[in-house]
Amino acid sequence: MSASSGHPAADGVRSLAEPLAAEAGLVVENVTVTPAGKRRVLRITVDLPETELGGVPMESVAQVSQAISQELDSSNVMGGTPYVLEVSSPGADRPLTERRHWLRARRRLVRTIAAPGATPRTGRLTEVTEAGIVLDEEHEVPWAEITGGRIELEFGHPDDFADLEADEDDEDEDEEEN
Known part of the structure; x- marks a missing residue:
């Protein structure tokens, strides 16, 4: 809630x-x-x-x-x-405290706030499951090890690079046609 x-x-x-x-x-x-x-x-x-x-x-x-x-x-x-x-709106530095916050942060670089006895982790959030989160497509972190998290601000997010690469490909095709 x-x-x-x-x-x-x-x-x-x-x-x-x-x-x-x-x-x-x-x-x-x-x-x-x-x-x-x-x-x-x-x-x-x-x-x-x-x-x-x-x-x-x-x-x-x-x-x-x-x-x-x-x-x-x-x-x-x-x-x-x-x-x-x-x-x-909450802004980019909002704490990740609810499952829906983590769902919205998929594909972003995140840092977990570890529960007592657990290790904090940083990685690209690739999946959110009933059991926990998956970082970098391979590291599963159970909910019991997480008390919260934060999005790590990135300059030049990978999605931004994908858009740039698509624009560059379009420009290359235009040059080849001339």
Whole structure:
């Protein structure tokens, strides 16, 4: 289950936001309500479902932000205290804490956070199973050995190189035709 802050309004906001996020093809990852002077900051983090790879489209974040704002304006979920609404996606440095996070990170370079007595591992995440994860197509790491993980940021991700190679092949064919 995704996290919510201990603030009483967070659960109400989550209930209101989840169907609106689903309409935009997103899931609610986290809801926090933080005091900020005479007002509060309401932060809602949305993400793609586990089956989709890639980043969250900003158009989807804008769509769900507007829908949540309208619903909050017509409800009493946040009470009478003023608040600022922030809707965002988790970003590349998000912790991998749930199975769906690992599913979304397939093909990425990841580092595991090891459970006590286990060894941390780094490798390309090639598979996510009921039993655990597979790194570099050969190293199986059971869930019992993992307390979390992180995506290792790469400059020049292998998928980027595949696109470049395809572009270069197209250019070579064009030159041969002339």
